[in-house]
Amino acid sequence: MKLAWFSPLPPERSEIANHTRRLAPALEAAFETRFYTEKPVGFTRGVEGRAFPASVGEVPTGLLLELNALDLPVYNLGNHPGFFSHTWFLSQAKPGIVVLHDLKFHHFFEGIYRERLGDQASYLKVMRQHYGSLGYEAGIAYWRQEVSIDFMAEHFPMLEWVSRGALGIVVHTEHAREVIRKVTDVPVVVAPLPYLPRAVERPTAPEHPGTSRADASETARLILFGHLNVNRRVVEFLTALATMPERRRFEVEIFGEMLHQREVETAVGALGLAAQVKLHGYVPDAELDAGLARADLAVNLRFPSMGEASASQLRIWDHALPSLVTLTEGYAGLPPETVFFVRPEEEAADIQRHLRTLLTDPGKFREAGQRGRQWLCEHHRPAVYVERVGQLCRAADALRSRYSQLRLADRVGAAIAPWIDATSAIAPEALYASVISEAV
Numbered sequence: 001m002k003l004a005w006f007s008p009l010p011p012e013r014s015e016i017a018n019h020t021r022r023l024a025p026a027l028e029a030a031f032e033t034r035f036y037t038e039k040p041v042g043f044t045r046g047v048e049g050r051a052f053p054a055s056v057g058e059v060p061t062g063l064l065l066e067l068n069a070l071d072l073p074v075y076n077l078g079n080h081p082g083f084f085s086h087t088w089f090l091s092q093a094k095p096g097i098v099v100l101h102d103l104k105f106h107h108f109f110e111g112i113y114r115e116r117l118g119d120q121a122s123y124l125k126v127m128r129q130h131y132g133s134l135g136y137e138a139g140i141a142y143w144r145q146e147v148s149i150d151f152m153a154e155h156f157p158m159l160e161w162v163s164r165g166a167l168g169i170v171v172h173t174e175h176a177r178e179v180i181r182k183v184t185d186v187p188v189v190v191a192p193l194p195y196l197p198r199a200v201e202r203p204t205a206p207e208h209p210g211t212s213r214a215d216a217s218e219t220a221r222l223i224l225f226g227h228l229n230v231n232r233r234v235v236e237f238l239t240a241l242a243t244m245p246e247r248r249r250f251e252v253e254i255f256g257e258m259l260h261q262r263e264v265e266t267a268v269g270a271l272g273l274a275a276q277v278k279l280h281g282y283v284p285d286a287e288l289d290a291g292l293a294r295a296d297l298a299v300n301l302r303f304p305s306m307g308e309a310s311a312s313q314l315r316i317w318d319h320a321l322p323s324l325v326t327l328t329e330g331y332a333g334l335p336p337e338t339v340f341f342v343r344p345e346e347e348a349a350d351i352q353r354h355l356r357t358l359l360t361d362p363g364k365f366r367e368a369g370q371r372g373r374q375w376l377c378e379h380h381r382p383a384v385y386v387e388r389v390g391q392l393c394r395a396a397d398a399l400r401s402r403y404s405q406l407r408l409a410d411r412v413g414a415a416i417a418p419w420i421d422a423t424s425a426i427a428p429e430a431l432y433a434s435v436i437s438e439a440v
Helices: 015-030 063-070 079-095 104-114 120-143 149-155 174-181 234-242 261-270 285-294 312-320 328-331 344-360 362-379 382-393 396-419 428-439
Strands: 003-008 032-040 042-045 051-053 072-077 094-102 168-171 188-190 220-225 250-255 278-282 297-300 323-326 341-342
Touching: 003 015, 015 032, 015 063, 015 072, 015 312, 015 382, 032 051, 032 079, 042 079, 042 120, 063 261, 072 079, 072 382, 079 104, 094 382, 104 149, 120 149, 168 174, 168 382, 168 396, 188 382, 220 344, 234 250, 234 328, 234 344, 250 285, 261 278, 278 341, 312 323, 312 362, 312 382, 323 344, 344 362, 382 396
Parallel strands: 003 032, 003 072, 072 094, 094 168, 168 188, 220 250, 220 297, 250 278, 297 323, 323 341
Antiparallel strands: 032 042, 042 051
């Protein structure tokens, strides 16, 4: 088969670009694959190949003609409008397989409809279509800045809308499949995120002298990294650390871009942690790997979660590092013997409890890190991922026929909608489309 694979590509600062880099050899072995990436003004073939200019909301005719010569497009979609806006509009014009890297897309569509297009009418139409009068009123309140974007993402994730151009959907956890099945009738396949482990494993022997950190002269080294948005709990983690009597026995390195950089810098100073916390910003992979190699524990907290799997967690396991993760949504499904859970409602207490245990029983944490690396090697192979995606690709003809039936049901539902009580809390289009799709 000839596939068109849409994704950020290296050197973009996107973990989904790394995802595609890891998959590329296995994809090219299984399919004739052509890679496309989104740019601010359209698409390019590969990183610097043919350009297909377009404004947001437009679909390049030349690209559509090129796709018609291939068998199937595969669209990677995450909730960052800077990487996926053009891709989503293309998926509406040319349906294909959709790989969802998140489960909450309100941030994404807010970025499109409000920030890029300034189109309140289309935004509210979508909210009414999928969430009825309640969603419509919430959309008005959000547009007026009376409620937060996190509230909207939690209660109105817009999964129905982002997956509208999907013949089939690929997700990365069982939790994600359960959520998606509630909002769409298209087939959903689970493919654990792929990863290529390093050739050399992290040594199992402790780098510090002795077998315990009971000696107060020893310190533990902590690391946070990635795209550190507010939901990564950086300030909250530092606050929990700062109130521990043992605080001076920890050193913290933070790698990655932060939208709330100034807030974090202010917190570091106000909490008296300037001597213990080092902010590196975005660094090359080799520098980040060096930081992971010298760390004793990674902090991978996320709340509220966007709902999907964590590529950062795979990188942590690759270094045989133990980690703290939030007990929420997809992360709750991680093997409990490989991570240390932090409950959102007891966040500070759980962080402090785990950090104290790290000081007194570091061997327990090293063992969890080694089990994590074993899990990574056994369950996250790129060839397995490509085979799962291939299951949907090979059924493309049947999926297209089914998609046409569902879209017909959508159109009939939309035509019937004006006859239905407009104050109903159930979106009439969605209600009737579901009934009709079962009949055709």
